[in-house]
Amino acid sequence: MDIKFCGAAQTVTGSCFLLKLTSGQQILIDCGLYQGGDHNFKNFNEEWNFDPKQIDALILTHAHIDHSGRIPKLVKDGFKGNIYCTNATRNLCRIMLADSAYIQEREAEQENRKRHPEQEKVQPLYTVKDAEKAMLQFVGLGYERWFELFEDCSFRFQDAGHILGSASVAMQIKENGKIKKIGFTGDIGRPDRPLLKDSVPIPAVDYLVCESTYGDKLHYTTREDQKELLSIIQKVCIKGQGKLIIPAFSIGRTQEIVYLLNELEMKDQLPKIPIYVDSPLAINATNIYLMHPECFDQETHDILEVDPNPLGFKGLKYTRNVEESKAINNHKGPAIIISASGMMTAGRIRHHVYNKIEDPKNAFLIVGFCAPGTLGRILSDGAKEIKIMGETKKVNAQILQMNSFSAHGDQKEMIDFLKLQDKSALKEIFLVHGEIERQEVFARALRKDGFQKVSIPSLNENVRV
Ligand SMILES: [Zn+2]
The missing domain is CATH 3.40.50.10890 (Rossmann fold)
Structure with a gap:
């Protein structure tokens, strides 16, 4: 199968990864909005680097807009499959996607008011109606339960301790008689934060797509x-x-x-x-x-x-x-x-x-x-x-x-999140969702910790696993 890094590659926002199974099915993991000003990501939110009509299912790690914010556009552009997430993520998406749509409608309106009547009108990426329509495809699942997506492909969510409903994803895919395990960390939360449960370390996998937002940092202790x-x-x-x-x-x-x-x-x-x-x-x-x-x-x-x-x-x-x-x-x-x-x-x-x-x-x-x-x-x-x-x-x-409020784990906390990994069996870690300088520091820290192969894919890179 192939993993294509369709977003959050060497940058923090726009999370989107495409799994193309040998059997032909295509699964998207996250479908986030890009929120920065890098010219490499110009038109990222408007254009797809895959065909939405060909996607069979979307698995969503959490409700933050940089992970979920293009879902109404995906549906508008022809995606017909189910959107799997936790129950809390589904409920949060209902308000967040409507809010995101409202902001985009208002921004387009303001821009059009500035334009000359003969100039072409700006269209919002999607409307509040599009966001409401997309919600019909959401399917809420509980944590820690295997779900069979297709005959030879199942996955489960574990609590990522990042925001309400956040999850990491563990997948098992059978290809040519062999089971391959693939993990997506989503965003990794900090331990011992108030209110929500701590993250559950991601189970051992063969390939791991791992966030790296604060890969170069050590945060302050949390309860001060x-x-x-x-x-x-x-x-x-x-x-x-x-x-x-x-x-x-x-x-x-x-x-x-x-x-x-x-x-x-x-x-x-x-x-x-x-x-x-x-x-x-x-x-x-x-x-x-x-x-x-x-x-x-x-x-x-x-x-x-x-x-x-x-x-x-x-x-x-x-x-x-x-x-x-x-x-x-x-x-x-x-x-x-x-x-x-x-x-x-x-x-x-x-x-x-x-x-x-x-x-x-x-x-x-x-x-x-x-x-x-x-x-x-x-x-x-x-x-x-x-x-x-x-x-x-x-x-x-x-x-x-005050810096201790971060919702993202620091370098040590992220390495702790990987403690169930079998370093000799894990074939490769792909670092995503981080600025390149921070990712390089994190990659070095992981190698020092005994992880053999750590790579930093670029946007639209396709890797066969
Ligand atoms: Zn997040």
Whole structure:
């Protein structure tokens, strides 16, 4: 059979891998949107490097848009097969793909308004209707259960501990009387994070397609973050009487922060100030989290015995509509505001930046990866002035950063995730979903650890296994 690396090759986004079996069947693993500015990936989102009509099935590791974001287009362009994922991933995709479609429709509309009437109109990649239609092909499966996809091809999901519903994929394919085992790690989460279960190490395989986002890094220890967060709240909101604004991804990061705040509230350590989650997508995602206690870790189940909602507490307000969101700006005195998007490129966070960046009492706490060129990166790089909503604003507010919130394992944590691999039997590891410099460092670390053959495929490379 062949593996074709159709995306996330020497870059972090656009995950997409094609398995072409000798029997003729074609299986896609992930179908993500490319989200960067590299010219090698120009038109990546618009054009396919395979024929969607020829794909028999799609296996989806998790709901993040860089893994799922082109599914409505795949369906629109002729893919008729089932989309297999965990039950939680299916539910998250329902809101995330609709949100992604809405953003694309709005962006196309804005672009068309700028264009001359005689110029050709821009079309969105897909519409909210396309996203709804694609959902009809989703099939939710449980973790740790083998599923027979075709007669000689089965797979199962293991918890990847990355976001709600995230999974790695182990496949068994019989060809010419021999069983070949192939693994796809998806995105590998960090151990000992709040709320969700830790990842389950991927079972031993013959070939492994492995992520490498932080292949060159060692993160901070994870459980110091609650203490650090509390000391920031005390400094900014109590001592300084300012507002603490936390830009956070709607899915994953927001729920983790709320969970930590809820724990502080249960211990009676949280100052009595208003806390807002100002993102409709985060509110919808939080509801989906609460529908999937099977993904929670033991600590969260223990908390559920005494607190039926670990993602809500007195003083926490979820603001859904625009009026409620605007009302936050009229609030005088200290408050904590968690809002999307995490990189501050879009969404309600931009209104909070516009209104609060010039007041030295306030602070912005950056808790996630911000890509070069985004407002989040510009601020964390120490800009003194920024342009926002057509105006220039002075950056007088403090810009703070916490790095322990990453949803991706570091080098050591990823090598731990591979601990069930039989190094003499594993024929090859293909590194994907990482910048090339980081992948090279990770490849060296893996070789040093005893993995014999580690390669870094390029975009559209086809490998026979
Ligand atoms: Zn992810």
